[in-house]
Amino acid sequence: MYRAKFATKWMVGLLFSAGALSFAVTPAVIAQTDAAVIQGNVGDQDATFLALRDASRANKTDKVEVLASVLSNYDIPSYVDYYRLKPRIKDLVAPEPEIREYLARYDGTAIADRLRNDWLLELGKAGIWNTFDQQYPLFALDDDTQLKCYALTSKALKGVNVADDARALLTTPKDFGAGCTDLIGTLAQNGQFSQADVWFQVRQAIESGYGGVARRMAPFMDATDAQIAQAIDRSSLVLARGPGADRVSHELFIIALGRVAKNDPSQAAAALTASADQLKASERSLGWAQIALPAALKLDPQAVDYWRAAQGAPLSQDGYQWSVRSALRAGDWKLVRTSIEAMPQPLRDDPTWVYWLGRSLMADGRNEQAQKLFQSIADQTNFYGQLSLEELGQKIVITESPALITPLELAPMQKNAGFQRAFRFFDMGLRFEGTREWNWELRKMTDRQLLAAAEFARQSDVLDRMVNTSDRTKVEVDFNQRFPSPHRDIMTANTTALGLDMAWVYGVIRQESRFVKTARSHVGASGLMQLMPATARFVARKVGVIGFTADQVNDVDINIMLGTNYLSMVLNDLDGSLPMATAAYNAGPGRPRTWRSTLPGSVEGAIFAETIPFNETRGYVKNVLSNATYYAALFERRPQSLKARLGSVAPKGFTISALP
Incomplete structure (x- = not known):
């Protein structure tokens, strides 16, 4: 340009x-x-x-x-x-x-x-x-939470009862904006939301770190902005004052418990225990839930006890999920089951919780029910679909490729005006605009049309669009499109020299950059393997690259050489554990060691992955290892086990004899 x-x-x-x-x-x-x-x-x-x-x-x-x-x-x-x-x-x-x-x-x-x-x-x-x-x-995409809130507001103003729809929608405060806080106000003013509903939204917003959203709800409730601000910013003072005698004071006390627990769950637990006789049973449950979530995110072993005390409390989406994760780390399969069964149905239907509910039923000897759950998701080409397949006694294999795309099928893709606009934007470095144009054209395509569009992307050397487009097919699945392996000569040379699993490295690249050679993240990571500048310099120095400069990180040969060496370093540093090394590549090597140190003993790699406290890293580890399993099936042409790749994770130096 x-x-x-x-x-x-x-x-x-x-x-x-x-x-x-x-x-x-x-x-x-x-x-x-x-x-x-x-x-x-x-x-x-x-x-x-x-x-x-x-x-x-x-x-x-x-x-x-x-x-x-x-x-x-x-x-x-x-x-x-x-x-x-x-x-x-x-x-x-x-x-x-x-x-x-x-x-x-x-x-x-x-x-x-x-x-x-x-x-x-x-x-x-x-x-x-x-x-x-x-x-x-x-509005075709209908993907804007604020607009959904405005649509419900419009209905509510016409007298339609939308309270249940609003509760189902209002789960992610970072997406609220003015439209969603206005909806809460409208429903509070016309009686569709009770004060309990509004207080739930306030707690949820504060819990998610959006205190400003919570404070915007003050006009709709029986508390002032100043009171909410004090519960957020001077929570220790609110705890020291105690629960008080009225509803508002109790609610503010409960909020303050959660705020204090972010730094010290045991301090918050002591304050709640000391004031328990001043609170109703339902309020005590809410208080324990407010303490349990930050404790769970700290991987505090006490979190599972806090969740047990919180049974029956209305939870946020994070609360429901972390109650299960804490139970998984503690090996409490009964709590895993009851926590999943308490979830709202849309959340419970997520493959994550379908799988873990199946596992909890297996632990209870209810194998037939468990098998039905595993069968319901075993056809999905994702982490929990793969694990469910293994629970059914099968391994991960590559299905036969669909029929080749014909020139007749390809021609409409080559003429597609939206795709041409996408390529123009890609040429200008406008990947957001290009991706929007490309994805817009895919919305109503059949499997064959999607495969043709993916083939067009391959021929145009836009591999990220090939992967994402092919990923959308439901019945006809082309694993070669979904899991490409460009630069094989460079990759083979580097992984062979390091004794590194090439399938794992490709799994990392697929997740990091989708094979966009010039990809650059918002934090400055670059190239196929998305190396941070400091990491690239460190590895270059370690492997003896003379005269390395920052601009070299986008050179494919150098990017792969540095990236594979770094993967080898973290893998060796973390005892050969793929889940831990994958987490280290995303979040830095110190964090997985900290997460491992809080484990009560040896746990399945899948449990370690699911209980990573960073949302991005948790998804990253699961996706990379799922990718790697399919790559291995492609490369080796034989069935693979995701469970074997996950292995187990235990605190450093842990042995079975160390158990009490």
Whole structure:
């Protein structure tokens, strides 16, 4: 990409005199506009487009108009028009006919659906419900939690009882925004939510680290913002004061228990025990639940006792799941079962909890019921689908590839306008926009069409889209598409020299970068194996790379050499445990050692993986080892065991004789 180094006021002025713009442009506007002027060079046009995108995101309306006007012949007009209109969508500055004209002109495209999303958010915020209700069913992706909240608010204002739908929706405070706190307020004011419902939402928000969301609910309840703030920020003072005599004081005391437990669960437990006779049984259960979750996240062995004391308390999604994880670490299969059975049905249906419920039933001798649960998910090509298959006495194998994609099936993919836009964005380094365009086109495709789209991505050397597209098929599964192994010569040389399992390394790359050679994470990790700069320098020094520079990390040969060496280092440092080494690659080598040290004894690798307290690392370990099992099946052409790869994990120096 190139950015033009100059622009002349004469050329900008020419555009204005030709009637390209309909507003007065001052010298200040000209001065702030990027110096990229179109002279027939695609690189210059792309630079101007990127400047337009940045100006639109910053709501610099005048600058947007200047840049959009010099892109009148740009080859992606829908995005030029979108970025021109988007800043004026905010607070509904743009007139409705202009918005509707855009939606009609680009009907059926990903970016039109994105603009409708933007518009609906503003309509909901302004409470323009007639237009909102007319437009919301047309929002194809329907993936915005705030819009779902606004839709329920609109129904509630019309007298529809939406309390159950709201409780099912309001589970992730980080996604709430104004739309969801407004919904809670509406339901509290019209009697559909009780004070207990509102207090639950407050606890859930604080528990998740979103105290600001909790405080926005103060007008809807019988507590003040100042009281909630004190329970959050001066929780030790609230505990020292005791539960008090009224409902509000009890609720604030319970919140303070959770806040203190984040640093010291035993201190919070002592405070609750000392005040137990001042609380109702249901309040004591809530208090123990508030202590149990932070204790569980600390992998505190006492957490399982706190969860037992919390039985019957309404829990957040995290609470339900961590009550099971604590029981798994403690080997309490009865508590595993009762905790899963207490979950709301949608959460209980997750393959994770289907599998562990099956295991708890096996521990209770109810093998027939357990087998039915395993059978219900054994066809899924994920971590718990694979483990369930093994519980049924089978191993992980690669099924026969479907019929080859024909030129006739491939032709529509090559002509697909959305895919062409995706490639244009990828060429500009705009992976978010490119991925949105690509995925939009996949929504209604059959398995064969998905396989054809994946093949088109392969032929275009866009392997991440090949993998993600092929992953969507339900019946026809092409494992070669889902689990590609490019750069085999480089990989074989490095893994053979290090005695490293090549399937595991490919499993890491598939999870880290999806084979995007220039991938860069938000924290600065780079390349196929997503190496952090400091890690790359450390490994380069260890293996004797002379004159290593940071820019070399995106070179495929060097990236794989450094990445495989680092994997070998962490694997050797962690006693050859694949779950621990995989966790170390994601979270650093110190953390898995800490997590292992809190175990009561030897546990299955699957239990260690499921009870990792970092959400990202927990998912990462499960995905990498699932990937590695399929790669091994592809490479070795024989059945594989995920359980064998997981092995067991125990505290350092643990032996069976150490058990009491």
